[in-house]
Amino acid sequence: MEKKLIVSPSPHIHDNVTTRRLMRDVIIALLPAFGVSVYFFGVNALLVTLVSVCVCVGLEWVLQKYVLKTPPAISDLSAALTGLLLALNLPSGIPLYIVAIGAAFAIGVAKISFGGLGSNLFNPAIAGRIFLLISFPVAMTSWPLPSSGFFATDATTGATPLAIMAHGLADGLTPQEIMAGDHGFSYFQMLFGQIGGSFGEVSTLALLLGFAYLLFRKVITWHIPTTIFLTVAVFTGIFRLVDPSQNPDPLFHLLSGGLMLGAIFMATDYVTSPMLKKGAVIYAVGIGVLTCVIRKWGAYPEGISFAILIMNATVPLINMYIKPKRFGEK
Amino acid sequence: MGRKHRRNVSTIIKNMLIMKEKIQIVLKGIFKENPTFVLILGMCPTLATTSSAINGLSMGLATSFVLMLSNLTISLVGKMIPDKVRIPSYIVIIAAFVTVVDLLMAGYLPDIHSTLGIFIPLIVVNCIVLARAESFAAKNGAADSIFDGLGIGLGFTLALTFLGFVRELLGAYSVFGYKLISGDGIILFILAPGAFFALAYLMILFNMVKKKLIKK
Incomplete structure (x- = not known):
């Protein structure tokens, strides 16, 4: 060359x-x-x-x-x-x-x-x-339920925990009743991935392992994913405290849906996230709040992908306002 | 005999030249000054009514009708209107023809009329119609103005039909209501975001073709 x-x-x-x-x-x-x-x-x-x-x-x-x-x-x-x-x-x-x-x-x-x-x-x-x-x-939204057979092509389909929860809440059940019910699931299953869902999002543990690797290799910083997790936990925690019969606890929200996959691998994309850490935190809070708002009041049970897309659109604006202080500037 | 013959030939040539001029006015509206792909006017009906080819076609034809008649009227009475009140006067003239179209469609094409809904009365504020009134009809003769309305109207109609055709094909797998493949189609193209996607890519296509033709 x-x-x-x-x-x-x-x-x-x-x-x-x-x-x-x-x-x-x-x-x-x-x-x-x-x-x-x-x-x-x-x-x-x-x-x-x-x-x-x-x-x-x-x-x-x-x-x-x-x-x-x-x-x-x-x-x-x-x-x-x-x-x-x-x-x-x-x-x-x-x-x-x-x-x-x-x-x-x-x-x-x-x-x-x-x-x-x-x-x-x-x-x-x-x-x-x-x-x-x-x-x-x-x-x-036809989610095949997990089975451990490699050629299990005729697997039955079922809803994701978020959809089960939304449906159950609409029927007037409490979160505890829903998780213990017929289509119920445990936190243990959610951690390892024995639930319905997009096939990359089901195992929270595997995704966290990837997160640790990315941090170790310094590919991403902890700011965006951690801020998203915290925002979701605080937002859903407040609602949980106000009315426990209508709102599942923060742990459920953190383990369910595409939150982990989205927060760790999609929101941290270099091109479509803010350049500075301060901007990244604002961006991540936006994603967390929008995700919870869509999950709680939206027509779709899961909101993380919409939240990331909407906040992607605000990145140029964030970059414009959040700038490093120039040398000598007061 | 010879002189008479010569005079006939010269009138024929003259007429042909006039014809050529009119045809050029019409072609200009369809291609070089296409309201949708080049002037980018009237985006509201373009995006909102093109969920199928037939909707796009009927919206285009309704607008063309209004365009031709309003252009004709304004070219005739334009000089009588004081400058200060010309825009309100144009709007009143345009609104009159839109009402005619609205009532005609309600009477003879009730299905399409109810699908297009509010967008028929909204032709009144369609900026293509007002733009042609202001920039062409007010300065040109009656015949030229009609042909300009025809050209721009045809350009608008073709663009809307094509856009509707593409959206219907992708979004419902059908052409003018005739189903090609069973199934739901890529529904997004029938919805609002699909209008933006389809319009953007058709605009790229149109301008690529235009550039190639101009190079030749």
């Missing part, structure tokens, strides 16, 4: 951090959750992931080469990560053509249309998931 003399204003950062290394680390951090989902949901989870990743990477290559006319950069693994994240956000029994449509939307509309990696306003995986959720509401 020919050497170039690059003249640019300071600060000059000297590090061996590359996009490829960061993306690879995030993918490694997702592997425990992926492993658990393959264990519980079998070959379907593998197929969905394969289709999603292949379509994302393939489409990125085609669009970069023929539409953006830049040298294809699929080896930076960002498209592969988008594909993996999108897949982990889908129910495992979903028809594969729907997965392909979602992946094409994530890369084609949410990423390349905005100019590719670094220019996209919205997290492509979240955008793809919401596109599918609105477009195919039935397929996107």
Whole structure:
């Protein structure tokens, strides 16, 4: 490669951090959750992931080469990560053509249309998931229940804990009665992933393991995920104290739905989160509050993906107002 | 005999030139100054009424009708209207024709009329109609104004029909109400966000084609 003399204003950062290394680390951090989902949901989870990743990477290559006319950069693994994240956000029994449509939307509309990696306003995986959720509401909410058979293709479907809870509360039951009832579930099951849901979100423990790995490798800082967890805990805690018969406790909210997956892997996307820590905290509080508001009063049982998408839109504004103090400025 | 013949030929050529001029006015409205894809006017009905091809088509035709008649009327009476009150006067003229369309559609096409709902009366404030009145009809003759209304109206109708066609095809897998594949379709394209997506990508497509044609 020919050497170039690059003249640019300071600060000059000297590090061996590359996009490829960061993306690879995030993918490694997702592997425990992926492993658990393959264990519980079998070959379907593998197929969905394969289709999603292949379509994302393939489409990125085609669009970069023929539409953006830049040298294809699929080896930076960002498209592969988008594909993996999108897949982990889908129910495992979903028809594969729907997965392909979602992946094409994530890369084609949410990423390349905005100019590719670094220019996209919205997290492509979240955008793809919401596109599918609105477009195919039935397929996107038929959650196969976990079974440990690898080829269990005819698994029964059931609701997610959040949907069971919302439905039960509407019927006038208390959270305790719902969790002990016919479709009930325990915190233990929620921790290990024996519940219905998108196949990457079910095991909280595996996701926390990934979080620890990301912190250890310094890929992300603790600010965004922890602030989201705290906000959700405080918000739902207050409601729990006010009326325990109508509001499940904060632990349920933290363990259920896509909160962990979203807070750890999607909200921390470099491109679509604020640059400074102070801004990141504001952004994370916004995500936490919106998630709880949608869960409590919204039409959908789960709100984390909408919350992240909405807060993504505010990131340029946050970056504009939260700026570091310039040297010598009072 | 020879002189008479020559005069006939010259009138024919003259007429042909006039025809060519009118056709150019019409084509300009459809392509070079397409209200939806180039001028980007009248976005409200464009986004709201194009959930199917037939809705887009009927909205476009209703607007075209109003455009032609309001352009004609304003080009005829425009000089009599004092400058200070010209916008309210144009609105009154436009509102009269919109009422005609509204009542006609309510009488003869009740289904489409109820689907389009409030968007038929809202043609009154459609900025395409007012823009053509202000920027073309008030300064040009009656014939030119009618052709301008026709061209812009056709451009609007084609754009809306095409947009509706694409949204219906993706969102319901059907074409003009005829189901191609069974199933629900990608519902998002029937809903409001789909209108923005479809419009954006059609606009890119339109301008790519336009650029290529101009290069030739």
